[in-house]
Amino acid sequence: MGVGAIVRALSTAPGMSWIIMLAVAALLVVIATVFALALPRFKILQKLIDKLNLVTRENLTGLRVVRAFNNERHEEKKFDAANKELTRVNLFINRVMVVMFPFVQLILNFTMLLVIWVGAGFIDSGAIEIGNMMAFMQYAMQVMMSFMFLTIAFIMVPRAVVSWKRITEVVDTPLSIKPAKKPKKAKNSMRGTVEFKNVSFAYEGADEPVLKNISFTAKPGETTAFIGSTSSGKSTLVNLVPRFYDATKGSVLVDEVNVRDYDQADLMSKIGYVPQKGVLFSGTVESNVAFGANEAGEQQVKRAAKIAQAYDFVEKMEGKFNAHIAQGGSNVSGGQKQRLSIARAVAKDPEVYIFDDSFSALDFKTYLALREALKPVTKKAAVLIVAQRVGTIKHAEQIVVLDKGKVAGIGDHQSLLKSCKVYREIAESQLSEDEMRVEMEGAE
Amino acid sequence: MTDKPKNESHKRNGSVNHGGPVMMTAEKPKHFKKSLGKLLGLLKPNLGAIAVMVALTITATVFDIVSPKILGNMTNQIVDDYISAKVYDAVHEKLPKDVKLPKGTTVKELAQQMGDTGKFSEVPEAQKELVENLDLSEKPRFHYEVLGQIALLLVALYLVSALAYYVSGWVGTSITQNIVYKMRKDLSAKINRMPISYFDRHQYGDVLSRVTNDVDTVGQSLNQVFGQAISAVIMLFGILVMMLTISWQLTIIALLVLPLSFGFVGFITKKSQKHFKNVQNRIGTLNGHIEENYAGQTIVKAFSGEAEAEKHFDAVNSKLYESTWKSQFMSGLMMPVMHFISNLGYVATAVAGGWLALNGRLSIGDIQAFIQYVSQFNQPIVQVGQITNLLQSTVAAAERVFEFLEETEEVPDRQDATKLSIVKGEVEFKNVHFGYEPGQPIIKNFSARIKPGHKVAIVGPTGAGKTTIVNLLMRFYDPDSGEITIDGINTRDMERSDVRDKFGMVLQDTWLFSGTIKENLTYGDLKASRNDVKKAAEAAHVDHFVQALPKSYDTRIEEDSENISVGEKQLLTIARAMLADAPMLILDEATSSVDTRTEVLIQNAMEKLTKGRTSFVIAHRLSTIKNADLILVMNNGGIVEQGSHQELLAADGFYAGLYKAQFVTKT
Structure with missing residues (x-):
């Protein structure tokens, strides 16, 4: 429309075309100035809004602490500082932005005036007709409107570019876990073994490997536990089994086949994974427990719930197994989430169970009941447990003690108490003197 | 109330402009009039500034309305001068070259002298008088001085109007920002005056979104509503008046087009509203799905749920595509069709105007002015539509802010509160009854006396309500009956800050x-x-x-x-x-999330801290529990047992069971 209008304007009154150019130039200058002033402040504005958000959020999440220390006024002052700053920048931007409308209108008005004034001269000299002048005026308006829309469109472009870049960044990220080219299958007779052969692992870009030279075998029907301090690499270790990451060196074998050689779905069908924090999806209790075991029938779901000590509370829920689970499982408690996550793994009837510190929200009584119930179903499966407390893993057939990514000792509770210093330290810090004495006597 | 923090992100994503300005789906306020009243109440302290703003806006708008008419006069002048020149030329072409007409000879006189008046019928009515009285003795020149005067007047009008708009905009933003600032300040202070129980019942994300999103919405839209509402209304009436003064016939023609465009806008809005709502809903569903699957990514993988998740995503995504496409198409239709309709109006007024001009009832300048008015007329109509929509969401947002500001606050401290300066640290619970929900007591008739320097261990399974004790001690909650005393003084008779200080x-x-x-x-x-x-x-x-x-x-x-x-x-x-x-302590022992060596350090530090101080410890370690002077055993929210370690073991109750399960198991 803009181009057409320019052409028409030029053909009706070529002598007056400079007016359009002048007006467009003025328009561009005004718009450019306004945006040059305002745009950088918009970025600042975003930061200030974030800050205000942060202060408020902190005040809300730390409400008890704030009040415990009687620092309500202090928080209000902090908020007020952020609020004032935000208001100040907001004022500035808005004051700049309100220039826009009157200025643009002024330019439009002056353009019309100029067209008539100059046009009068041309008519006087007989260069153009009155009708031409009137038409020119309309065209001039169209040209300027087009330029205005164009600039506004251009202002959107950089934002679109930034967004586009962010999208491609995600889409173009190469897959770190590559599927096997020729997937292998495990022999049926080899059910429920996990073996680590000299496994080392470093996160991408990290200098220090998290795991160094780890070797052990977890046999079917046995429990293998992993213990160590917070950053010793326990969780990372068990995450290598379902290939959340691939080992940097060495090999991880499930049923004597390297996990890299499995078809992804085939490997996953062997593994029952229970994360640290119970994760649920919106749907029903049943859809959550049967997640991953698609052909799981009602009986299987109920059995899994019973084993996971979830049956009783599910029966109390409205709708029982058809009870609604909200997004992220926000309508059940942490302990209930954890038990349903366990039920989900049990329902799959896997060959390898992985419990990544999955009992933290369970009280000890429930934990014991769960352990008993798991015994029959884990007869032919390997059980890997990551634990923080000695109490929960004392019974394990094999305990792998990790210290700074290395194996500090492998054995059962009693033998480790004798032979492994790191393990003894952990036990000492968690058990009382009396208990230690009893334990050590047992170990002798 | 039902807003969860998640919705924040939906809202933000949802507020991306989805096309036509008239078509925003506005959140409907619950009590429109009441909340609008409160919102207007906020304007009260700014009445002076608002008056200035209104006056300035009226000035600017009136100038805006008048100026096309004046510009029209300028054109009229040119037309007159042009015709005069043409007539002069035409007459002199016919006259012999050497004829000199005496000064003051008009066209009319000349025509009468020559007995030829027939030509006049060709002259448009509006110019008849001008032509008849044209002085033919001298070549008429363009009246630049008249044009100049009008131009100067216009320049002045334009400048004043622009200035008035600017100043009124400036004042407007100042008023809005002031209101928004105060709203936020009130909210922030309100947070600290609310009882803790409120935040236990409500998601903090909800409060947060009131402080940020809702206040922002109010701020942004108030600014627009303000400036535009005033000028749109004045504009609408002003233009109507001006159009009528030019020609009532043309006005009727121009107005006839209005119902057409109103009808069309209404039709499209109604049709597309549904799709816009769908877009919002589906963005919400899509975000929810993404959030959930992102958070549960490892689980989706471990249970081979990728295909399922993708299928679901595709379904929601294509639905979103469909409604977005439909809504965008609908609102995209709006502009060109509106344009077409207004062009129809243009043509109609131009044709009718031309006819009227020929009949001498209208000058060309008037037509030009009229056309300008017609094109200006659409603007305030669209604006009024926008504003009513905007007002809905503004009031809805303001309502949420007011709702929070009007929540019941904590019972204020006693005026004659006792001040404790030196604390020995004797704490006593006397027949304390407490429940979070009325009618559901969880602590019943609890009494205990803790001597200065003693240690109280609070034990029980996760979720047993161990924080209840903390809540009562710190006066985050007050007991329903009974009392808690520090050094013999009821904590209710002390200022909250004084209690917490201790x-x-x-x-x-x-x-x-x-x-x-x-x-x-x-x-x-x-x-x-x-x-x-x-x-x-x-x-x-x-x-x-x-x-x-x-x-x-x-x-x-x-x-x-x-x-x-x-x-x-x-x-x-x-x-x-x-x-x-502080003279007394409330502690939480570290549990599983801390590695064991750090745990030893924490333990060590805590022991130092509790030395000689009355302390309440939420305990997990047997050694702490055994050394405690008093153990409070909690289960299902309430205190089920109390006593020393030995006493409780001897009682062989819940504690004994707990103790045995946890510490005396052997495989």
């Missing part, structure tokens, strides 16, 4: 705010010196760690800082409590 608190939920480590530590004592800070940190075994950081005590802790582990955070909160140096 307790140091270290909770497992290690709340640190973004700021430097020093700022965080001095939170317990805002006047503490750097030396005090260092001493406290040393006692809490955290000095060494802090020293190792690049900026030591000036290292900033950010919300999601990864340079500090949970255990270190806990040590910092202990140091903070040490610095506060």
Whole structure:
């Protein structure tokens, strides 16, 4: 429309075309100035809004602490500082932005005036007709409107570019876990073994490997536990089994086949994974427990719930197994989430169970009941447990003690108490003197 | 109320402009009139400024309305001059070359002299008089001085109008920003005056979105509503009046087009509203799905749920595509069709105007002015539509703000509150009854006396309600009946701040705010010196760690800082409590989230902290429990047993069971 209008304007009154150019130039200058002033402040504005958000959020999440220390006024002052700053920048931007409308209108008005004034001269000299002048005026308006829309469109472009870049960044990220080219299958007779052969692992870009030279075998029907301090690499270790990451060196074998050689779905069908924090999806209790075991029938779901000590509370829920689970499982408690996550793994009837510190929200009584119930179903499966407390893993057939990514000792509770210093330290810090004495006597 | 924090992001994503301005789906307020009234009430202190704004807007708008008419006069002048020149030329072409007409000879006289008046019928009515009275003795020139005068007048009008608009915009933003600032300030103060129970019942994200999103919405739209509402209304009436003064016939023609465009806008709005709503809903569903699957990514993978998740995503995504496409198409239709309709109006007025001009009832300048008015007329109509829509969401947002501001506050402290200066640390519970929900008591007739310097262990399974005791001691909640005393004084008779002053608190939920480590530590004592800070940190075994950081005590802790582990955070909160140096303590023992060595450090630090102080410890370690002077055993929210370790074992109740299960198991 803009181009057409320019052409028409030029053909009706070529002598007056400079007016359009002048007006467009003025328009561009005004718009450019306004945006040059305002745009950088918009970025600042975003930061200030974030800050205000942060202060408020902190005040809300730390409400008890704030009040415990009687620092309500202090928080209000902090908020007020952020609020004032935000208001100040907001004022500035808005004051700049309100220039826009009157200025643009002024330019439009002056353009019309100029067209008539100059046009009068041309008519006087007989260069153009009155009708031409009137038409020119309309065209001039169209040209300027087009330029205005164009600039506004251009202002959107950089934002679109930034967004586009962010999208491609995600889409173009190469897959770190590559599927096997020729997937292998495990022999049926080899059910429920996990073996680590000299496994080392470093996160991408990290200098220090998290795991160094780890070797052990977890046999079917046995429990293998992993213990160590917070950053010793326990969780990372068990995450290598379902290939959340691939080992940097060495090999991880499930049923004597390297996990890299499995078809992804085939490997996953062997593994029952229970994360640290119970994760649920919106749907029903049943859809959550049967997640991953698609052909799981009602009986299987109920059995899994019973084993996971979830049956009783599910029966109390409205709708029982058809009870609604909200997004992220926000309508059940942490302990209930954890038990349903366990039920989900049990329902799959896997060959390898992985419990990544999955009992933290369970009280000890429930934990014991769960352990008993798991015994029959884990007869032919390997059980890997990551634990923080000695109490929960004392019974394990094999305990792998990790210290700074290395194996500090492998054995059962009693033998480790004798032979492994790191393990003894952990036990000492968690058990009382009396208990230690009893334990050590047992170990002798 | 039902808003969860998640919805924040939906809202933000949802507010991306989805096309036509008239078509925004506005959130409907519950009590429109009442809330609007309150919103207007906020304007009261600014009445003076508002009056100035209104006056300026009226001035600017009136000038805006008048100026096309004046511009029209300018054109009229040119037309007159042009015709005069043409007539002069035409007459002189016919006359013999050497004829000199006497001064003051008009066209009419000449025609009468020559007996030829027939030509006049060709002259348009409007110019008849001008032509008849044209002085033919001299070539008429363009009246630049008249044009100049009009032009100058217009320049002045334009400038004044622009200035008036600007100043009124300036005043307007100042008013809105002032209101918004005050709203936020009130909200922030309100948060600290609300009972804790409110926040236990409501998602904090809900409050947060009121402070930020809703206030923002009010601020942004108030600005627009304000400026535009005033000028749109004045504009509408002003233009109508001006159009009528030019020609009532043309006005009727121009107005005839209106119902057409109104009808069309209404039709499209109605049709597309549905799709716009769908877009909002489906964006919400899509975000929910993404959020959920992102958070549960490992589970989706481990249970081979990728295909299922993708299928679901595709379904929702294509539905979103469909409604977005439909809504965009609909609103995209709006502009060209509106344009077409207004062009129809244009043509109609131009044709009719031309006819009227020929009949001498209208001048060309008037037509030009009229056409300008017609095109201006659409603007305020669209604006009024926008504003009514905007007003809905503004009031809805304001309503949410007012709702929070009007919530019942904490019962104020007694005026004659007793002040405790020196505390021995004797705490007594006398027949305390308490429940979070009325009619559901969880603590029934609880009495206990804790001697100065004694240690109370609170034990029980997770979720047993151990924080209830903390809530009561700190007066986050007050007992329903009975009393809690410190050194014999009922805590209800003390100021809340005084009670809280007496307790140091270290909770497992290690709340640190973004700021430097020093700022965080001095939170317990805002006047503490750097030396005090260092001493406290040393006692809490955290000095060494802090020293190792690049900026030591000036290292900033950010919300999601990864340079500090949970255990270190806990040590910092202990140091903070040490610095506060309160005579009594409430502590949470570390559990599984901390590695064992750090746990030893924490234990150590806590022991130092509790030495000689009356302390309440939420305990997990048997050694702490055994050494406690009193054990409170909690289950299902209430206190089920109390006594010393030996007493409780002898009673062979819940505690004994718990103890046996946890510590005497053998495989």
